[in-house]
C-alpha cells in the first residue's frame with residue numbers, strides 16, 4: 019500500500035563510525051586524526067571506577083590530560099559548567115565521552131562552552147552555533163540513546179525541573195567508536211530500557227511528519243535488529259554478537275531520528291522524566307503503544323509496516339487492524355524483556371499528569387507528531403491510559 023512521502027528533505031550523517039570488539043583502543047589514533055593533543059575524558063561517577071574508562075585512558079596515553087567524572091544520570095546545567103571550567107583549566111582540545119546519553123550530552127554541552135565561552139544557560143535553543151565546536155569522540159557504554167550521531171543534547175535544569183534542548187548540526191560528534199566490549203557489563207534493566215529508547219527512535223522516525231525514505235530505511239532495519247537482538251542481549255549480557263548489533267541498531271536509529279525527528283512519545287516521555295525522574299527509555303517504552311493507538315488513523319500504513327517489521331502476521335486484516343498490531347507488538351515485546359507496563363508502576367503521581375500534559379504541548383518534538391495536537395486534554399487522556 020502506498021504512503022505519503024515528503025517531497026523535500028535533507029539527510030545528514032557526518033559521524034565517522036568505527037565498529038568492532040576492542041575498537042575503543044583506537045581512540046588515540048582518532049584524536050590524532052582530529053589534530054588533538056590534549057584529550058579530556060567525560061564520564062560518570064560509576065563508570066570511572068570500572069575498567070572501561072581505564073581502557074580508554076590507557077589507549078590515549080600521554081594524549082589524555084584528565085578525566086571529568088562528575089556526570090550523573092539526567093545530567094544538569096551545573097555539571098556541564100563545572101566540566102567546562104575543568105576542561106578550560108587543563109587546556110583540553112578534544113572531548114572523549116565514555117558512557118550513556120548523559121555523558122555524551124554533557125560533553126556536547128562542554129564542547130559549546132569550551133569553544134564559545136560563557137555558561138551553558140547562555141546557549142540554549144535551536145541552531146545556536148555559528149561554527150564548529152571542540153572535536154568530540156563518543157564511546158557509548160549503552161545501546162539506545164543514539165546521541166553519538168545526533169545534533170541534540172538534552173540537559174536538565176534541576177532547579178526549574180525542566181529539560182533544556184541544545185540543538186545544532188555543529189553538535190554532531192565527529193567519531194563514534196562502537197565497541198561491544200564496552201556494553202558487556204550493562205545490567206539487564208538498563209539494557210532493556212536503553213534498547214527500548216532505540217526502538218522508540220525507529221518508530222518515531224517512521225511516523226514523524228518529517229519522515230523520509232533514507233531515515234525509513236535505517237529505522238525499519240533498526241526495528242528488525244532490535245526485535246532480534248535486544249531479547250538476546252537482555253537474556254545474556256555476554257552475548258557479544260547481540261551487544262554489537264544493538265550498538266549498531268541504536269546508532270542507525272539515532273541517524274534516522276536525527277534527520278526525521280521524533281514525535282509525541284518523546285514529548286510525553288520528556289515531561290514524565292523531568293517531573294518524576296522516570297528514566298527516558300522506560301518512559302518511552304510505557305508510552306509507545308498508547309501513542310501508536312492515539313495516532314493510528316493518521317498513518318495506519320506506516321504502523322502496519324512497523325507491525326510487519328516486528329514479525330506480525332497481517333494477512334487478511336484491514337488496514338486499521340493491521341496498524342493496531344504495531345501497538346500489540348510493543349506490549350508483547352516489552353513484556354518479554356521485562357519492562358514496566360504502566361506509569362503507576364514507576365512512581366508517577368496521577369495528580370501530576372495534567373501539568374505534564376501542559377508541558378508536553380510545549381515540547382519541541384510534538385510538532386512532528388503525525389497527528390497534530392493543540393489541546394493538552396488530548397495528551398492527558400493518553401497519559402491516563404498509560405497510567
Ligand SMILES: [Fe+2]
Nearest residue numbers: 163215284298
Ligand atoms: Fe530517546
